[in-house]
Amino acid sequence: MVRPERRTVRDLRRGNRAVLLRALYFAGPTSRHELTALTGLSAATVSNVTGDLLADDIIVEAGLVDSDGGRPRVLLRVNPTYGFAIGVDVGETHVRVELFDLDMNELAKSEFALRPGAHDVDVVVRHVLSGIDAVVADSGVPPSKVLGVGVGVPGIVERGPEAMIHAQTFGWDSVPLGTLLRAGTPFPLHIDNGAKTMGQAEMWFGAGRGSRHAVIALIGSGVGASIIADGMTYRGANSSAGEWGHTKIAIGGRSCRCGGRGCLEAYIGAEAVLERAGIDVDTSTEQAAFAELVTSGSPVVEETVEYLGAGLANLINLFNPERIVVGGWAGLLLGQHLLTTIKQKAAENCLTQPYSTASIVLGRLGPDAVALGAATLVVDEFLLSTTSSSVSREPAVS
Amino acid sequence: MVRPERRTVRDLRRGNRAVLLRALYFAGPTSRHELTALTGLSAATVSNVTGDLLADDIIVEAGLVDSDGGRPRVLLRVNPTYGFAIGVDVGETHVRVELFDLDMNELAKSEFALRPGAHDVDVVVRHVLSGIDAVVADSGVPPSKVLGVGVGVPGIVERGPEAMIHAQTFGWDSVPLGTLLRAGTPFPLHIDNGAKTMGQAEMWFGAGRGSRHAVIALIGSGVGASIIADGMTYRGANSSAGEWGHTKIAIGGRSCRCGGRGCLEAYIGAEAVLERAGIDVDTSTEQAAFAELVTSGSPVVEETVEYLGAGLANLINLFNPERIVVGGWAGLLLGQHLLTTIKQKAAENCLTQPYSTASIVLGRLGPDAVALGAATLVVDEFLLSTTSSSVSREPAVS
DNA sequence: GTGACTTTTTTCAAGATATAGACTATGTAT
DNA sequence: ATACATAGTCTATATCTTGAAAAAAGTCAC
Numbered sequence: 009m010v011r012p013e014r015r016t017v018r019d020l021r022r023g024n025r026a027v028l029l030r031a032l033y034f035a036g037p038t039s040r041h042e043l044t045a046l047t048g049l050s051a052a053t054v055s056n057v058t059g060d061l062l063a064d065d066i067i068v069e070a071g072l073v074d075s076d077g078g079r080p081r082v083l084l085r086v087n088p089t090y091g092f093a094i095g096v097d098v099g100e101t102h103v104r105v106e107l108f109d110l111d112m113n114e115l116a117k118s119e120f121a122l123r124p125g126a127h128d129v130d131v132v133v134r135h136v137l138s139g140i141d142a143v144v145a146d147s148g149v150p151p152s153k154v155l156g157v158g159v160g161v162p163g164i165v166e167r168g169p170e171a172m173i174h175a176q177t178f179g180w181d182s183v184p185l186g187t188l189l190r191a192g193t194p195f196p197l198h199i200d201n202g203a204k205t206m207g208q209a210e211m212w213f214g215a216g217r218g219s220r221h222a223v224i225a226l227i228g229s230g231v232g233a234s235i236i237a238d239g240m241t242y243r244g245a246n247s248s249a250g251e252w253g254h255t256k257i258a259i260g261g262r263s264c265r266c267g268g269r270g271c272l273e274a275y276i277g278a279e280a281v282l283e284r285a286g287i288d289v290d291t292s293t294e295q296a297a298f299a300e301l302v303t304s305g306s307p308v309v310e311e312t313v314e315y316l317g318a319g320l321a322n323l324i325n326l327f328n329p330e331r332i333v334v335g336g337w338a339g340l341l342l343g344q345h346l347l348t349t350i351k352q353k354a355a356e357n358c359l360t361q362p363y364s365t366a367s368i369v370l371g372r373l374g375p376d377a378v379a380l381g382a383a384t385l386v387v388d389e390f391l392l393s394t395t396s397s398s399v400s401r402e403p404a405v406s
Numbered sequence: 407m408v409r410p411e412r413r414t415v416r417d418l419r420r421g422n423r424a425v426l427l428r429a430l431y432f433a434g435p436t437s438r439h440e441l442t443a444l445t446g447l448s449a450a451t452v453s454n455v456t457g458d459l460l461a462d463d464i465i466v467e468a469g470l471v472d473s474d475g476g477r478p479r480v481l482l483r484v485n486p487t488y489g490f491a492i493g494v495d496v497g498e499t500h501v502r503v504e505l506f507d508l509d510m511n512e513l514a515k516s517e518f519a520l521r522p523g524a525h526d527v528d529v530v531v532r533h534v535l536s537g538i539d540a541v542v543a544d545s546g547v548p549p550s551k552v553l554g555v556g557v558g559v560p561g562i563v564e565r566g567p568e569a570m571i572h573a574q575t576f577g578w579d580s581v582p583l584g585t586l587l588r589a590g591t592p593f594p595l596h597i598d599n600g601a602k603t604m605g606q607a608e609m610w611f612g613a614g615r616g617s618r619h620a621v622i623a624l625i626g627s628g629v630g631a632s633i634i635a636d637g638m639t640y641r642g643a644n645s646s647a648g649e650w651g652h653t654k655i656a657i658g659g660r661s662c663r664c665g666g667r668g669c670l671e672a673y674i675g676a677e678a679v680l681e682r683a684g685i686d687v688d689t690s691t692e693q694a695a696f697a698e699l700v701t702s703g704s705p706v707v708e709e710t711v712e713y714l715g716a717g718l719a720n721l722i723n724l725f726n727p728e729r730i731v732v733g734g735w736a737g738l739l740l741g742q743h744l745l746t747t748i749k750q751k752a753a754e755n756c757l758t759q760p761y762s763t764a765s766i767v768l769g770r771l772g773p774d775a776v777a778l779g780a781a782t783l784v785v786d787e788f789l790l791s792t793t794s795s796s797v798s799r800e801p802a803v804s
Numbered sequence: 805g806t807g808a809c810t811t812t813t814t815t816c817a818a819g820a821t822a823t824a825g826a827c828t829a830t831g832t833a834t
Numbered sequence: 835a836t837a838c839a840t841a842g843t844c845t846a847t848a849t850c851t852t853g854a855a856a857a858a859a860g861t862c863a864c
Contacts, residue, residue: 015446016822017850020418024851041812048413050852055814078811079859164759174759221643235724237635237642244635244726245619248760251723256716256755258656268755270716318654318668325649326633326724328642357654357666361562361572362646415820415850422822439841448823453843476840477830 021057022393024049028057029066030391032086033110034212037070039081058084066090066394086110091155091390094143094195095383096136097202097376098161100124100177100229101291103132105139106379107147107154110387112213116147124291127178129188137192155390156196158382160205161185162230164248171199176266177230198385203250204241205381206373207234210333212384214372219331223323225252227316227339228375229294230265231273235327252323253277257315275315278338284308295337302341313346317353324358324366335371343370419455420791422447426455427464428789430484431508432610435468437479456482464488464792484508489553489788492541492593493781494534495600495774496559498522498575498627499689501530503537504777505545505552508785510611514545522689525576527586535590553788555593556780558600559583560628562646569597574664575628596783601648602639603779604771605632608731610782612770617729621721623650625714625737626773627692629671633725650721651675655713673713676736682706693735700739711744715751722756722764733769741768 024047031046032038038046043054061067062084070085088111097104100122107116120135136159144151163175171186186199207224210216216224216236224234231253235242242249253273254266261270262280274280278298282289285308289297302309320332334343334350343350351368373380422445429444430436436444441452459465460482468483486509495502498520505514518533534557542549561573569584584597605622608614614622614634622632629651633640640647651671652664659668660678672678676696680687683706687695700707718730732741732748741748749766771778 015422017415017418017820017848018822020415020821020850024413039812051813052815052853053851056851059814074860075811077809077861079813081812164757166759237640242635244760245728246726246760246763248757248763249724249726251726251757251760254757255720255723257654259712259716266757270755314657318657322653322720325653326631326647328644328647328649330643357668359562359646359649359652359664361564362642362644362649365644414852415822418821418850437841449842450824450844451822454822457843472831473840475832475838477842479841 024053025057025060025394026392028054029061029086029394032067032084033387033391037083037085039073039083041081043084088113089153091153092147092149093155093383093386093390094140094157095205095379095381095386096139096157096159097378097382098132098136098159099202099378100127100162103135103139104376104379105136105143106383107143107149108380108383110390112380112383112387115149116143118142118146127175127180129180129183129185133185133188133192136189140193140195151194154195156198156386157189157193158198158200158205158385159185159189160200160202160378160382162202164246164251165199165201167199167243167247171197173199196386196389198382198389200241200382200385201232201247201250202378202382203232204234204243205385206335206378207236207333207381208241208384208388209373209377209381210234210335210371211236213380214377215333215335215369216331219329221327221329222331222333223327223329224333224335224371225320225323225339226336227276227278227334227342228336229277229279229338231277231336233323236329237327252319255319255322257318257322272315272319276312276319276338281308281312281338284311298338299341302345309342309346313342313349314353316342317350317355318357320350320354320368321357321363324354324362328362329366332366332368333371334368335373335375337375340371340375422451423455423458423792424790426452427459427484427792430465430482431785431789435481435483437471437481439479441482486511487551489551490545490547491553491781491784491788492538492555493603493777493779493784494537494555494557495776495780496530496534496557497600497776498525498560501533501537502774502777503534503541504781505541505547506778506781508788510778510781510785513547514541516540516544525578527578527581527583531583531586531590534587538591538593549592552593554596554784555587555591556596556598556603556783557583557587558598558603558776558780560600562644562649563597563599565597565641565645569595571597594784594787596780596787598780598783599630599632599645599648600776600780601630602632602641603783604733604776605634605731605779606639606782606786607771607775607779608632608733608769609634611778612775613731613733613767614729617727619725619727620729620731621725621727622731622733622769623718623721623737624734625674625676625732625740626734627675627677627736629675629734631721634727635725650717653717653720655716655720670713670717674710674717674736679706679710679736682709696736697739700743707740707744711740711747712751714740715748715753716755718748718752718766719755719761722752722760726760727764730764730766731769732766733771733773735773738769738773 040054068087070083072080088109103120105118118139166172170184173183173185203226216222220239222236226232233250233252235250254271256270257272258270262274263269264271264274438452466485468481470478486507501518503516516537564570568582571581571583601624614620618637620634624630631648631650633648652669654668655670656668660672661667662669662672
């Protein structure tokens with residue numbers, strides 16, 4: 009029952025510094041004057057704090073803007089090359105490592121294919137580590153300027169120093185990925201579920217921008233969701249919140265690859281949809297087959313949309329979001345052709361009041377934003393807790 | 407994307423004062439020394455702040471405790487008669503108004519029966535207002551010491567100055583209850599959904615104590631839930647989050663009184679269960695008939711437990727709570743006899759990792775805790791934002 | 805060009821806060 | 835009675851934000 013605590017007068021500065029930096033990051037080039045309105049701080053404090061940040065080279069000046077008849081405003085922005093963030097996407101078919109500057113420009117990329125079914129922990133760890141080395145080398149970024157590495161992985165991630173992973177599709181049971189990676193890289197690590205990193209990417213740069221309460225629904229072979237409560241990813245007690253795909257939508261219904269019956273994923277996951285339509289595919293042909301199916305007018309698709317609508321309605325009833333973002337490769341395909349029907353089915357299965365406040369939109373980042381999202385974990389931490397000259401003085405811990 | 411902000415150095419004091427007061431409230435009699443550990447504040451600050459609070463009469467001394475070989479500790483506690491909170495339960499069959507001191511001792515109570523179907527707004531408002539007058543008069547508490555009134559109502563409550571209510575079972579559509587009540591009472595108002603107030607009661611004084619992530623599942627004639635995320639009631643964008651009863655558990659299933667089909671409530675709400683069992687009752691005999699049914703070994707009960715388990719599993723998968731509290735009169739009856747089966751069904755329908763962190767327990771407060779919970783809204787606000795001599799100097803707004 | 809005016813940004817003194825560490829209070833043990 | 839132990843308060847200090855005043859850096863009318 010005890011809520012957040014602040015202590016000393018020094019925390020005030022740290023907090024205001026973070027507030028200001030965050031405002032600057034998301035608002036883009038902004039003058040000190042505008043920052044007073046954005047942050048609620050006085051002009052004096054803004055001047056003060058920006059002075060610090062400028063001295064630390066965390067922010068830089070970005071031109072002037074005339075103002076009718078007065079001193080022109082100096083625009084400020086976050087220095088995009090103050091530090092760099094690495095994002096890693098551990099997917100079913102590949103390990104992808106990307107290096108970004110703070111503007112999220114991709115400066116280097118490294119990718120490794122994974123053979124289907126070959127998700128050995130050692131292999132993945134080796135790929136991630138050599139990917140990190142590769143992107144740092146390729147980009148020419150000095151290691152001291154790498155702020156950290158974010159990793160998006162499938163399955164349930166218990167956050168903490170160990171970052172335990174439970175991923176059925178990989179056959180991973182209690183894999184201490186954090187410990188394994190930390191042995192091979194000096195950079196601070198942030199490990200999270202891939203759906204959650206992707207959700208954060210949509211929130212920062214995609215269809216979720218501007219909303220405080222949102223759900224990012226991700227539909228691919230499997231089904232997941234990322235819940236944003238009051239601007240922050242909701243994780244629950246053990247970071248496994250958002251397992252939408254395995255909520256029951258039919259008691260005693262179709263059996264699911266999780267071992268249960270009647271899971272939503274068994275009705276709207278691409279793998280299950282193709283199976284229900286009697287189409288036999290492997291990983292390589294899955295997406296093409298699904299795309300074809302969606303436009304075919306098959307009754308299976310119709311049924312899928314019915315279940316999807318109900319699934320979204322459940323999210324709306326439970327979370328009362330302002331926005332639902334439908335993403336994932338299969339979700340995007342379905343949405344591009346059938347968004348109106350999806351909305352209609354959601355409305356039919358939802359209470360009117362919460363439905364009316366939730367707008368259902370398509371994701372804007374495409375299915376490859378997991379690495380981007382993973383990198384935002386690093387940036388998020390940076391924006392929150394940058395102290396003077398903090399760049400990797402001592403390697404932090406996830 | 408911008409998170410909480412602190413501004414001036416004065417907010418620091420306010421915040422620390424609130425942290426300390428809250429710690430004191432929930433930990434009971436505590437010495438200054440212990441408070442340093444509980445709050446993280448320095449001894450000097452604790453001394454400082456407690457000095458303020460003592461001077462304001464918000465806290466009082468509560469005896470001494472020997473310490474082996476040193477100065478004895480002075481215990482401090484919140485002054486239970488510093489202020490008083492009124493809680494109102496607007497239910498389907500009654501309006502109940504209770505007045506509590508800060509220790510949540512009930513000092514006065516006033517109750518009005520509502521005839522079934524007679525939920526006219528005017529009638530309810532009149533009952534609430536005369537109930538408030540009655541409990542203040544009966545208790546002899548000076549009106550200036552009444553900190554506020556909390557009201558728990560059915561349906562969806564859009565919080566705000568108007569506090570719009572949408573309650574289908576009452577036939578209320580966009581009723582501005584806040585405005586209506588404010589015209590008749592000078593006390594600060596806090597209006598919320600009854601399931602949420604009850605949930606907060608269980609969190610503070612019942613089966614939820616000590617957990618930060620919990621879901622209180624309430625099963626009566628209807629079905630609702632209160633979601634506690636990181637110690638706070640989760641409300642979503644428009645305060646309607648937690649509409650568990652109308653999530654779909656069966657596509658195209660039984661029709662529900664909300665007008666939809668396949669709602670969870672249509673399977674596990676007491677009204678629906680009795681209907682499914684072919685038992686015809688009215689409001690007065692409902693509870694007895696349900697109690698009898700539960701122990702009868704009827705297959706309908708078995709099915710109900712199956713659905714309840716799945717419904718709980720969905721909550722666990724989505725929210726990853728540490729604790730699920732099953733409450734509501736029907737929920738308590740089911741739980742008392744069938745908790746093991748319920749847990750087993752939940753486990754069958756849930757991913758193992760989140761299931762293993764969620765303990766499913768019965769509510770401890772009984773079905774009449776709505777008014778208590780409503781009063782905690784007032785106390786919560788008091789603990790959060792008490793400034794020196796703040797008692798109803800100017801009537802605040804919900 | 806120049807002086808008046810406007811708008812943005814910085815400087816400065818004032819007021820408020822938490823903390824460390826010294827100090828006081830109040831007991832037990834011997 | 836003296837030593838010791840623990841609890842709580844006081845004081846000096848370093849920070850912090852802020853409002854007001856001052857400075858900076860322009861435009862504009864003439």
